[in-house]
Amino acid sequence: MSAFLRPRPVPDPDLRLVVFHHAGGSGSAYFPVSQGVPAEWDLLLPDLPGRGRRHREEPLRDIPAIVARLVEDLLDWADAPLALFGHSLGAVVAAETARALGALGVEPVWVGVSGRPAVAYRGPKASLPYDVSDDEMMRHLFALGGMPDRIHEVPEFRAQLLRLVRADLGALAAYAPTPDRPPLAVPLTAFGGTDDDWAPPAAIAAWAGETTGPFRRILFPGGHFHFLGAAFGSFTAALVAEIRATLRSTPRPTPGVVAAGAASPGLRSAP
Numbered sequence: 001m002s003a004f005l006r007p008r009p010v011p012d013p014d015l016r017l018v019v020f021h022h023a024g025g026s027g028s029a030y031f032p033v034s035q036g037v038p039a040e041w042d043l044l045l046p047d048l049p050g051r052g053r054r055h056r057e058e059p060l061r062d063i064p065a066i067v068a069r070l071v072e073d074l075l076d077w078a079d080a081p082l083a084l085f086g087h088s089l090g091a092v093v094a095a096e097t098a099r100a101l102g103a104l105g106v107e108p109v110w111v112g113v114s115g116r117p118a119v120a121y122r123g124p125k126a127s128l129p130y131d132v133s134d135d136e137m138m139r140h141l142f143a144l145g146g147m148p149d150r151i152h153e154v155p156e157f158r159a160q161l162l163r164l165v166r167a168d169l170g171a172l173a174a175y176a177p178t179p180d181r182p183p184l185a186v187p188l189t190a191f192g193g194t195d196d197d198w199a200p201p202a203a204i205a206a207w208a209g210e211t212t213g214p215f216r217r218i219l220f221p222g223g224h225f226h227f228l229g230a231a232f233g234s235f236t237a238a239l240v241a242e243i244r245a246t247l248r249s250t251p252r253p254t255p256g257v258v259a260a261g262a263a264s265p266g267l268r269s270a271p
Contacts (some may be wrong), residue, residue, distance in 0.1 A: 091114055
């Protein structure tokens with residue numbers, strides 16, 4: 001079974017847009033993106049192990065392992081230019097997957113990150129603990145937004161969500177890229193919410209140091225999940241506009257498929 005949800009497969013696309021989900025989430029949460037991407041683009045929504053199409057697999061608790069798995073999956077789809085976007089946990093995954101693909105000669109044409117401070121950001125920022133009680137964890141998750149109102153009515157779903165959230169947050173807590181790892185060399189756009197305590201605007205701006213390519217920061221009204229609901233359409237339009245601007249200003253790369261097996265240079269987990 002494919003690791004990707006493809007809302008409307010495009011056989012010979014001009015571009016493949018890959019959207020990486022947030023902690024505790026799955027690819028299906030970003031299905032609304034499919035309503036706003038151009039007809040000639042293929043949309044890939046990967047599921048990390050433990051959810052969606054990979055619900056029978058054990059969740060991964062290590063960013064390098066997550067990246068290695070996704071790189072292996074994506075190399076089979078590198079016959080068209082790739083654009084990578086991720087929110088929160090997905091922002092880290094998108095950036096590191098882009099770095100790992102580039103090391104294999106499959107450079108994405110664009111990377112988008114959202115709702116996550118850049119590694120170099122040293123200002124005040126909130127953190128979500130993963131080793132607290134279930135009730136406290138749920139309070140933190142509801143404060144972030146994006147949670148089903150009646151999740152407590154389905155104990156099995158609540159238990160599975162907490163299991164995934166703890167695995168994902170543990171991976172983020174151990175994420176410790178080496179300071180000398182090479183920056184990206186592609187256009188990067190960082191998105192954020194003006195009222196997002198978990199990734200304030202200054203933390204979003206710090207992503208500029210993660211690439212030697214062009215950088216743009218785009219802020220939207222709202223908090224961590226500012227794009228959910230009715231705002232999903234305008235957010236997708238902004239995302240598409242950023243990618244289109246990049247495609248207009250850079251030559252179309254020659255797609256290639258390279259053997260898998262390498263992770264991002266300088267990427268490791270903290271002991």
